[in-house]
Amino acid sequence: MKPDVFIAATLRKRTPDYDTSWAPLVIGLGPGIEAGKHAHVVIETKRGHYLGRLIHQGEAIANTGIPGSIGGVDKDRVLRAPQAGVTRNLHGIGDLVAAGDVILTVDGQPVKTLIPGVVRGLIADGFNVKKGQKLGDVDPRGDADYTRTISDKGRTIAGGVLESILAHFAKQNI
Template identity: 30%
Template structure:
């Protein structure tokens, strides 16, 4: 039987795309993350709903709500995806969701086993093995298998690098050199020049790696961790910094197939 209520963990670009597609498929979906998350691709995600109260991604709205009653009320009213910062384990149990989708997308840490939270737990990103820490997984690494539903094998380990844009891969990113509070007056979609200061961490300037349009930039005032991707510049003549990305779309389709909301192909 298809899942009708789904808790999605992580409101970055992948988790947001999953919530978006589930909502379009008619599921009651709730999106959960930490307060003040430091996701950078905010034009391609619902992250800003946790700061502004609402966010819209390709004509589907998300709204920050505070408690279980507000989630249920929004499910009944329709029109938007509830976004919360409530404890995820308590949330899954209280709402009796049919499925949990872990879209936190850890790069190096091993994901925990959350199979006790729902009849179906779907794992996205490196480190998931069906029968070990999820019931089913979806491949998110670029390649022919991207978006595939995995029931008897693990997701691919982190390898390679970002998909090049205009032939530029790692060079379009800046990672945080230290941990601390991120401060910026720049905005997603803003054009920047190479070496232009786009923010600071604990007073240390952070500069654009090349000229182009800002695609990744955490919200002003959040705490960031040394090593995390902080700034991303799209160098293309026709940059794309808003809307659903290709990899998140593929992952979202895989999740809907894994949950029986769309036919597996």
């Protein structure tokens, strides 16, 4: 069965394994996806003026490797694997943590947060990871409610997806 709309929302940041033949409307989120080749529409995911923009030709802004600033903190809020191995979580999403706390381990090697805040994202326990892989992030604003609601970034990207779907089906009815 072929869907009417296929949304690739994995934010893999590498060349996708799907293309426009997968559905009448294929929507891709973020860098590494080319509109017209991999997707009919690409949605910009980089924070800033163009967040949520529909791209009908070309690609989203390239991945810089530096996350958007939240509360004045960017790369220091990200948790990365110190080595390849299997994760063991010591904290969960929504936990309040202090700078220096061990959030998880990778084959016994501790992964510490550099900043105080709330664990906002975290890879699944028992997951096999590569050295340097992003494992999660800590929100320096320290509000656990933010982990249970849609962020401004998520809401804007979702709005771009909805706009794309509505525009696609409106064209069919003209």
